[in-house]
Structures are given as C-alpha cells and as structure tokens.
Amino acid sequence: MGAEAKNLEAISKAIDQHNGSCPFPAAEVRMNPFEVERLGWEEIRGLPIVPDPDLGTGRFRIVCSRDLDGAGLEETEAIATPVEVGAPEPVPVPVKPRD
Numbered sequence: 001m002g003a004e005a006k007n008l009e010a011i012s013k014a015i016d017q018h019n020g021s022c023p024f025p026a027a028e029v030r031m032n033p034f035e036v037e038r039l040g041w042e043e044i045r046g047l048p049i050v051p052d053p054d055l056g057t058g059r060f061r062i063v064c065s066r067d068l069d070g071a072g073l074e075e076t077e078a079i080a081t082p083v084e085v086g087a088p089e090p091v092p093v094p095v096k097p098r099d
Contacts, residue, residue: 004039011044011060018062027065032057046095 011029018026029044033051035058041049055061 007035007039008044011062014060014062015045015047018064022064022066024064024066026062027068028063030061030063031055032059035060043095046098 015026015029026047028048028050030050030052031039032055033053036049036051039049043049050063052061
C-alpha cells in the first residue's frame with residue numbers, strides 16, 4: 001500500500017472514530033502544510049483539509065463541528081513514519097454523499 005493510501009486510510013478511520021463516539025460530526029481535517037501540499041488534497045470525505053503549521057509532518061487532527069468557534073479543539077491524532085515518495089499523480093478521493 002502506498003503512502004497516499006495509508007494516509008487516506010488513517011484519516012478515514014479517525015473520521016469514523018470521531019463520528020462514532022461524538023454526537024457532533026467531524027467538520028474538518030487539519031494537517032501540516034507540507035503534508036497538505038505534498039498530497040494535493042483539498043478535502044477528504046467531504047471535509048475540508050486545512051493547513052495547520054502547529055502540527056508536525058505525519059500528523060493530522062480531526063476537528064469537531066461543535067469546536068469550530070475555536071473554544072478548545074477536540075482532536076484525534078495519528079502519528080505516522082515519514083515516507084520519501086516521488087511526486088504522485090492526483091488520485092480522486094471518493095466523496096460519500098451526506099444524508
């Protein structure tokens with residue numbers, strides 16, 4: 001499995017974990033700006049990807065919709081091993097329609 005696929009899987013699992021344990025849905029995914037640029041994604045599963053310079057490479061944060069006012073962010077964080085990869089071709093990310 002490639003680095004992009006592993007990132008997609010980890011972020012998708014974190015979104016599912018958040019949405020399964022919180023009555024408020026995930027609102028956005030925050031990632032290190034380098035990772036955002038490297039992956040070239042603007043959204044994942046309908047959630048915007050927002051650059052966050054406070055996060056190290058290989059890390060991301062799922063932001064809860066109740067916390068969008070900025071009063072204490074709930075986070076789910078994953079740590080990955082940095083992987084050197086060439087410039088990947090953009091891969092379409094499937095978007096699940098909202099009910």
